[in-house]
Amino acid sequence: MKSNEQVTVLKLPTPFPVGDVNCYLLQTAGENILIDSGPDTEEAWETLVRGLKQAGISPHEVTKLVLTHHHADHAGQAYRFNELGVPVYGHPRIRPYLEQEEAFLATGDEFLQRLAKSFGVPEEIRALLPSYSSALKWLGRGRLDHELHEGDAVTADGTYRVIELPGHASDQIGILGSSGILFAADHLLARVEPNPLLEQPQFEGDTQVKRPVLQYIESLKRLQGETVQIAYTGHGEPIRDVPTLIESRLLQRKARSTQMLKLIHPKISLFELAGIIYGKRLKKSFPLVMSEMKARLDYLVASGRIEVAKVDGVLRYTPLAEKGTADAIPE
Numbered sequence: 050m051k052s053n054e055q056v057t058v059l060k061l062p063t064p065f066p067v068g069d070v071n072c073y074l075l076q077t078a079g080e081n082i083l084i085d086s087g088p089d090t091e092e093a094w095e096t097l098v099r100g101l102k103q104a105g106i107s108p109h110e111v112t113k114l115v116l117t118h119h120h121a122d123h124a125g126q127a128y129r130f131n132e133l134g135v136p137v138y139g140h141p142r143i144r145p146y147l148e149q150e151e152a153f154l155a156t157g158d159e160f161l162q163r164l165a166k167s168f169g170v171p172e173e174i175r176a177l178l179p180s181y182s183s184a185l186k187w188l189g190r191g192r193l194d195h196e197l198h199e200g201d202a203v204t205a206d207g208t209y210r211v212i213e214l215p216g217h218a219s220d221q222i223g224i225l226g227s228s229g230i231l232f233a234a235d236h237l238l239a240r241v242e243p244n245p246l247l248e249q250p251q252f253e254g255d256t257q258v259k260r261p262v263l264q265y266i267e268s269l270k271r272l273q274g275e276t277v278q279i280a281y282t283g284h285g286e287p288i289r290d291v292p293t294l295i296e297s298r299l300l301q302r303k304a305r306s307t308q309m310l311k312l313i314h315p316k317i318s319l320f321e322l323a324g325i326i327y328g329k330r331l332k333k334s335f336p337l338v339m340s341e342m343k344a345r346l347d348y349l350v351a352s353g354r355i356e357v358a359k360v361d362g363v364l365r366y367t368p369l370a371e372k373g374t375a376d377a378i379p380e
């Protein structure tokens with residue numbers, strides 16, 4: 050880090066099982082760049098204001114707010130900065146989650162129902178699924194002022210740039226400094242493995258949301274090609290040995306999928322398989338479990354270990370005979 054730069058971590062409470070979220074204040078050459086805003090709760094707002102004050106500024110003195118992805122614990126309070134006239138930056142794919150147009154919420158509900166059906170979730174359980182708008186409870190309705198793409202400068206002097214890291218979310222970005230500081234958000238976490246979460250398509254033929262686990266793996270490999278000295282993460286402590294963590298994340302992904310192989314009998318649905326693996330715990334974190342199961346199955350399909358066919362709207366998975374060419378995908 051250059052000596053005139055200052056990074057302050059702002060740890061905010063969230064209503065989610067993950068616990069606190071880390072926002073960051075990057076102060077450099079007259080700029081006060083806030084990375085993420087926390088969830089939309091009074092408690093998070095008060096904590097954020099207090100943290101900024103300790104760093105010597107008030108919220109309206111933030112020169113830009115950069116959102117790393119659309120999840121409520123990160124983007125929930127962006128609208129407050131809209132109201133203060135602070136420009137809000139993020140990947141273009143974050144826009145519908147901030148703007149929350151009626152049509153997006155309506156297609157979201159249809160998407161959830163269709164998805165659950167394709168997983169083989171019985172009708173009586175599908176009827177209990179939360180609505181799309183209730184999932185956005187802690188994400189205030191706001192506005193994206195400026196779009197950020199791969200390579201775009203985040204600081205005025207261009208020492209920090211955007212690196213697109215889709216997987217955990219399709220709009221996930223990191224911010225990489227020339228000195229090797231990475232704001233990794235939820236792409237890399239020291240203690241937990243981020244789930245590649247399922248999202249509704251944003252347009253006809255949107256391939257970005259099809260198999261998020263494959264994008265997540267690509268984004269991990271992509272980071273292997275960058276020099277990162279320290280990664281500041283969305284939850285928990287920073288990561289100092291990024292290459293080793295990436296290695297273990299790649300191995301974990303592979304292990305989680307292959308361990309499951311022996312449980313896959315011909316034409317099994319995702320829901321049936323989840324029942325075998327999670328049992329009663331399935332109820333507790335249903336949407337997360339669905340995303341995680343889909344990630345494991347997508348991984349196995351992509352590496353040629355199983356095949357998938359849709360029968361009456363339900364995805365059915367069948368093991369394939371072991372071939373020498375297995376594991377074509379992730380290594």
Ligand SMILES: [Zn+2]
Pocket residue numbers: 118120123217218235
């Ligand atoms: Zn997230």
